[in-house]
Amino acid sequence: MSEAERRFSMGRLEAFSDGVIAVIITIMVLELKPPETPEPTALVRLWPSFAIYLVSFILVAIYWINHHNLLASAGHVTARLIWANNALLFCLSLIPFATAYVADTDLAPFPTMVYGALQFACGLAYFLVLSTVSAVRRAAAEPLEASRVHIVQNVLALAVYALGTALALLSPLAALGLFLFVAIAYVVPGLLAEVSHRRHTH
Amino acid sequence: MSEAERRFSMGRLEAFSDGVIAVIITIMVLELKPPETPEPTALVRLWPSFAIYLVSFILVAIYWINHHNLLASAGHVTARLIWANNALLFCLSLIPFATAYVADTDLAPFPTMVYGALQFACGLAYFLVLSTVSAVRRAAAEPLEASRVHIVQNVLALAVYALGTALALLSPLAALGLFLFVAIAYVVPGLLAEVSHRRHTH
Amino acid sequence: MSEAERRFSMGRLEAFSDGVIAVIITIMVLELKPPETPEPTALVRLWPSFAIYLVSFILVAIYWINHHNLLASAGHVTARLIWANNALLFCLSLIPFATAYVADTDLAPFPTMVYGALQFACGLAYFLVLSTVSAVRRAAAEPLEASRVHIVQNVLALAVYALGTALALLSPLAALGLFLFVAIAYVVPGLLAEVSHRRHTH
Amino acid sequence: MSEAERRFSMGRLEAFSDGVIAVIITIMVLELKPPETPEPTALVRLWPSFAIYLVSFILVAIYWINHHNLLASAGHVTARLIWANNALLFCLSLIPFATAYVADTDLAPFPTMVYGALQFACGLAYFLVLSTVSAVRRAAAEPLEASRVHIVQNVLALAVYALGTALALLSPLAALGLFLFVAIAYVVPGLLAEVSHRRHTH
Numbered sequence: 138m139s140e141a142e143r144r145f146s147m148g149r150l151e152a153f154s155d156g157v158i159a160v161i162i163t164i165m166v167l168e169l170k171p172p173e174t175p176e177p178t179a180l181v182r183l184w185p186s187f188a189i190y191l192v193s194f195i196l197v198a199i200y201w202i203n204h205h206n207l208l209a210s211a212g213h214v215t216a217r218l219i220w221a222n223n224a225l226l227f228c229l230s231l232i233p234f235a236t237a238y239v240a241d242t243d244l245a246p247f248p249t250m251v252y253g254a255l256q257f258a259c260g261l262a263y264f265l266v267l268s269t270v271s272a273v274r275r276a277a278a279e280p281l282e283a284s285r286v287h288i289v290q291n292v293l294a295l296a297v298y299a300l301g302t303a304l305a306l307l308s309p310l311a312a313l314g315l316f317l318f319v320a321i322a323y324v325v326p327g328l329l330a331e332v333s334h335r336r337h338t339h
Numbered sequence: 340m341s342e343a344e345r346r347f348s349m350g351r352l353e354a355f356s357d358g359v360i361a362v363i364i365t366i367m368v369l370e371l372k373p374p375e376t377p378e379p380t381a382l383v384r385l386w387p388s389f390a391i392y393l394v395s396f397i398l399v400a401i402y403w404i405n406h407h408n409l410l411a412s413a414g415h416v417t418a419r420l421i422w423a424n425n426a427l428l429f430c431l432s433l434i435p436f437a438t439a440y441v442a443d444t445d446l447a448p449f450p451t452m453v454y455g456a457l458q459f460a461c462g463l464a465y466f467l468v469l470s471t472v473s474a475v476r477r478a479a480a481e482p483l484e485a486s487r488v489h490i491v492q493n494v495l496a497l498a499v500y501a502l503g504t505a506l507a508l509l510s511p512l513a514a515l516g517l518f519l520f521v522a523i524a525y526v527v528p529g530l531l532a533e534v535s536h537r538r539h540t541h
Numbered sequence: 542m543s544e545a546e547r548r549f550s551m552g553r554l555e556a557f558s559d560g561v562i563a564v565i566i567t568i569m570v571l572e573l574k575p576p577e578t579p580e581p582t583a584l585v586r587l588w589p590s591f592a593i594y595l596v597s598f599i600l601v602a603i604y605w606i607n608h609h610n611l612l613a614s615a616g617h618v619t620a621r622l623i624w625a626n627n628a629l630l631f632c633l634s635l636i637p638f639a640t641a642y643v644a645d646t647d648l649a650p651f652p653t654m655v656y657g658a659l660q661f662a663c664g665l666a667y668f669l670v671l672s673t674v675s676a677v678r679r680a681a682a683e684p685l686e687a688s689r690v691h692i693v694q695n696v697l698a699l700a701v702y703a704l705g706t707a708l709a710l711l712s713p714l715a716a717l718g719l720f721l722f723v724a725i726a727y728v729v730p731g732l733l734a735e736v737s738h739r740r741h742t743h
Numbered sequence: 744m745s746e747a748e749r750r751f752s753m754g755r756l757e758a759f760s761d762g763v764i765a766v767i768i769t770i771m772v773l774e775l776k777p778p779e780t781p782e783p784t785a786l787v788r789l790w791p792s793f794a795i796y797l798v799s800f801i802l803v804a805i806y807w808i809n810h811h812n813l814l815a816s817a818g819h820v821t822a823r824l825i826w827a828n829n830a831l832l833f834c835l836s837l838i839p840f841a842t843a844y845v846a847d848t849d850l851a852p853f854p855t856m857v858y859g860a861l862q863f864a865c866g867l868a869y870f871l872v873l874s875t876v877s878a879v880r881r882a883a884a885e886p887l888e889a890s891r892v893h894i895v896q897n898v899l900a901l902a903v904y905a906l907g908t909a910l911a912l913l914s915p916l917a918a919l920g921l922f923l924f925v926a927i928a929y930v931v932p933g934l935l936a937e938v939s940h941r942r943h944t945h
Contacts, residue, residue, distance in 0.1 A: 149761065149811060155351065156765030159358030160564075164773060166432045167366060171440035175447030180440075194432070198425045205351060216933040223804045230772045230800070238777035238786075245781030327418040357553065361560030362766075368634045369568060373642035377649030382642075396634070400627045407553060529620040559755065563762030570836050571770060575844035579851030584844075598836070602829045609755060731822040 168237035186240035195320035211270040221269040225262040249309035253302030370439035388442035397522035413472040423471040427464040451511035455504030462497045572641035590644035599724035615674040625673040629666040653713035657706030774843035792846035801926035817876040827875040831868040855915035859908030866901045
């Protein structure tokens with residue numbers, strides 16, 4: 138199989154991953170069950186479902202962006218990269234399940250803990266892909282540059298997921314807040330850096 | 340992240356968006372639950388479900404077309420464009436939910452209002468992408484030409500969505516008619532323009 | 542919009558259609574509900590579900606192949622082509638609904654009739670795309686060659702769908718047989734032609 | 744149709760297959776129903792669901808990899824290849840159904856048997872594609888090299904699926920173990936070969 142996999146193009150690995158992530162991010166909404174009665178209060182009572190769906194959507198979108206940049210810098214495909222990538226896709230594919238679990242139990246402590254633990258597992262699987270790409274680059278004598286910030290960022294995210302997972306037993310709401318914080322902490326600096334960059338170049 | 344995102348190709352942003360929109364437009368039908376009994380009346384009673392599904396299908400198809408043309412003219416990808424685009428995809432991903440909500444409650448006033456408000460939010464998110472693309476083009480000293488008609492068209496659509504959202508409380512059916520009108524008002528002029536163009540050139 | 546649509550590349554229209562059709566053909570299986578009890582008889586009792594799923598799978602696969610060849614010969618994209626194509630995708634997107642309807646009602650007469658009527662509608666929508674492509678080709682003074690067999694084939698399929706739709710009221714099983722016959726009648730000649738072609742060239 | 748199919752590009756056949764497989768591997772998780780109560784025991788009781796989901800995910804991922812390499816070596820598309828491929832996609836599309844069947848019945852003997860029989864059918868359909876590709880290559884006087892190991896591997900997998908299907912009646916758990924064994928037996932050697940290859944070249 139090893140030889141066969143060497144024939145694999147990076148383009149197809151990316152396209153397959155993008156396809157799986159596009160389906161994951163979209164089918165999550167199927168787990169959002171609309172209320173069967175038309176009263177506004179029935180919809181408002183669903184707010185934990187919307188909150189956890191929003192968090193999941195942003196986190197999966199971040200994985201899509203980071204994953205894409207990571208593969209783009211990998212150069213070529215190995216069996217180890219394919220299976221590290223499959224491990225990540227497997228973890229991500231459970232996010233709709235965990236999202237529905239939290240939503241259906243109205244943000245109960247244990248399901249929120251499971252959600253946090255799954256995000257932690259996704260983070261670990263992402264590290265597996267990252268270390269595989271680094272190994273490929275080292276073997277090609279082209280070490281991955283400028284990834285130190287990226288690694289620190291991901292270690293911090295893992296730490297916050299671990300904290301959120303523990304906190305969920307005491308206060309699921311605080312845990313949800315932490316997960317949302319990770320999502321925003323990823324997105325905002327990139328946007329701000331761009332704005333400040335634009336100001337400096339004009 | 341800002342640097343990483345600059346490496347992003349427009350092609351992948353388009354492919355991912357197309358994937359998400361293709362899944363959205365297709366999974367909506369999963370929310371159409373067939374009657375469990377074979378009598379024709381049971382199927383006929385589902386007409387509000389079919390009507391709202393048809394409206395949703397056309398509106399999502401229009402977003403697909405407009406979104407595609409917009410990105411095609413953006414030139415390059417920025418962090419702001421990625422997240423404006425994600426905001427639009429997030430709003431669009433809720434359309435199957437809102438469609439099922441209207442269908443399951445048989446076109447009740449409040450759910451129809453929620454549906455209109457979501458279409459309004461999708462329109463706003465589309466404007467966010469539009470203004471981001473305009474900013475990118477201005478920065479590159481290539482202002483987006485001929486988009487004034489497009490902007491007027493979208494402002495009018497927003498106004499009709501707002502009207503429909505308010506109207507839904509009085510008459511959900513009239514609101515549904517307005518949403519269908521927006522859909523047809525987008526599609527028909529393009530078709531007519533093409534026919535008249537063809538007549539003039541032959 | 543007409544101008545905007547002229548910028549549309551055929552590649553994206555194909556990719557979007559392929560994405561929608563790939564999702565349709567795959568989510569149909571979600572409507573196949575496995576029995577909740579492990580007895581073999583409970584599974585065997587599901588045979589109408591499997592039969593209609595098989596028919597739907599083959600018919601959608603045939604649309605994928607024919608649709609693909611048709612677009613490949615269209616040359617360029619017009620607003621009319623986009624909306625004829627959307628009409629076809631809309632009809633196809635209802636096939637999982639109609640399949641579930643027949644499956645859930647155990648091949649009852651009326652649902653089988655609705656299934657046949659939908660296949661008839663899909664066939665009509667396909668003709669709409671076909672005539673649009675023909676018009677594009679005529680306008681470019683490159684009439685579509687060799688499509689007469691294709692048109693006859695599709696008219697015959699429409700006739701059989703109409704017959705099956707009527708027959709369903711008397712015998713849903715016979716109608717199912719007719720739909721399966723259309724599917725096989727499309728697939729087998731192509732395979733046989735290929736075999737005989739290979740024999741003649743060796 | 745045969746002539747039309749000759750116009751088919753391999754790229755689209757691959758893209759469509761990848762799309763269908765990406766949807767299959769992702770929608771399987773929709774069949775994993777989260778417990779409705781937040782107690783940890785309710786989640787733990789779902790372990791057969793997770794086990795069978797993991798096995799299905801790995802097996803479908805293996806089909807994706809093998810299928811991709813196989814098509815890459817096929818050279819050109821024939822009607823027979825399209826329909827052999829459709830037969831494989833049809834069998835694969837039933838895996839979410841069989842996975843849900845095993846999960847919903849808590850790993851009961853008969854459903855586990857059906858699961859094994861379906862994996863056997865997928866293996867047979869894969870052989871159909873393999874033999875079609877071989878025939879295409881022989882016709883082009885470019886016999887498929889180095890595929891003997893691949894054939895032996897697949898025959899062994901079929902034998903283990905047959906064994907697992909029979910064993911399921913006595914012990915569904917042992918059958919599940921066998922299916923997991925096939926999955927691991929495919930993945931591990933490729934990874935080990937790569938590691939040893941790297942050691943030898945450094």
